């Protein structure tokens with residue numbers, strides 16, 4: 001279970017402190033308890049905050065969108081409590097509302113990602129109900145993978161947490177469906193060293209196709225099409241090169257032979273790592289041994305006659 | 306029975322040897338299959354290799370412990386005591402015999418006796434394999450089976466990576482040993498004579 005507990009991602013230098021406006025909201029939404037003045041009874045009331053409406057302010061200040069105030073995305077009318085009931089009906093801005101068709105974000109290919117999400121199992125099953133925010137919680141999402149300083153393990157933890165926040169959490173899962181939630185640990189028991197794997201590869205490694213045009217494929221495939229073959233990863237032409245290790249592989253020099261710096265420093269994938277020099281050396285020694293034996297054998301045969 | 310030859314290999318040794326030999330052959334084959342696997346031409350499906358490799362690894366590790374204990378407490382131990390005096394000379398002598406003397410029909414420089422069943426080259430290679438490489442591969446193998454036991458970083462390299470490279474190097478030397486071992490065992494009156502010794506336990510005196 002340790003595996004699924006939220007791991008605090010290494011604090012990052014970037015990020016922004018809470019704005020004054022945000023602090024108004026954080027007074028309540030950043031704490032387990034909140035107090036407000038009940039005008040009818042004229043008393044101070046202290047109550048528990050609904051845990052699903054709790055915002056982790058530490059993560060918020062480190063998030064990619066931390067430069068926003070709460071009221072940039074939510075109506076400023078929320079500053080008043082009790083919140084007006086019609087605020088519930090306010091539409092919330094989606095990723096595409098802000099990023100779609102915007103040249104300055106072209107390298108993230110939001111529109112192509114949107115198309116892929118439309119074709120993923122989740123959208124096909126749940127349509128509009130399933131939103132980008134279900135994985136990318138705007139109040140905490142950080143762009144980890146693109147950051148050169150990120151460790152592979154940090155990327156894996158954050159990205160798997162996106163999936164597990166739902167697949168390992170019945171309450172969130174049931175927002176979408178009443179169907180039985182498959183137990184992730186049980187459905188993956190064919191994978192040996194499961195804990196090691198889930199800490200070293202992302203769910204999307206196996207559940208999305210390889211794509212050359214996007215950094216992260218968003219097309220979650222039906223389970224029948226998930227990667228089942230060990231050698232897809234455990235081989236020299238490992239799919240991890242075009243997925244998880246893409247970020248580093250693109251940066252590291254290509255002439256490093258079998259080794260590349262990612263694999264060398266951060267993970268050992270049987271079959272995918274090989275040392276060119278050790279390989280040549282071992283072949284040479286084997287060759288010489290076999291040569292010696294052959295000469296000896298031939299001499300033995302000749303000698304016998 | 307005793308006129309059949311020297312009784313060199315007691316039962317426990319032969320049983321260990323048989324199990325060990327089979328285990329190591331499986332380990333080498335599955336190890337190569339995993340390390341040099343390719344999606345298009347897998348020698349064996351990866352999953353199967355991992356399973357066989359793990360099981361044989363455990364068997365060979367237990368076997369090694371049995372060997373180490375039994376060898377330590379039996380007469381066999383003295384065969385594994387290195388003798389440094391004139392070491393280089395004796396090695397040269399035996400090597401010269403394999404390369405030249407053997408073909409000229411010269412007598413063996415170090416005839417097999419019950420007290421001294423290995424020639425200098427055999428002793429050197431058996432000691433190195435049984436007391437350096439096999440323990441090394443057993444320890445690193447256990448480490449890879451339970452990665453949580455390993456330091457996470459050694460010399461700025463992933464701990465698993467470091468252990469895995471050691472494991473592969475030890476595997477390489479054991480494979481090399483096996484090839485030479487099998488070949489040298491075929492040197493005798495008849496190429497298969499020595500193989501029957503390790504099964505029956507008796508070494509025919511007019512041989513090797």
Ligand code: HEM
Pocket residue numbers: 313314318322325326327329330381384422431434435439479483486487490499500501502503
């Ligand atoms: C199919 C594989 C193998 C065969 C056919 C084989 C055969 C033999 C033979 C014929 C001998 C007798 C030596 C002699 O008379 O010169 C012997 C002894 C020995 N072999 Fe092997 N061997 C095999 C695999 C191995 C492996 C994998 C190891 C260790 C990693 C090993 C370690 C030894 C040792 C230590 C001895 C000496 C036993 C003693 O203490 O008396 N063998 N083997």
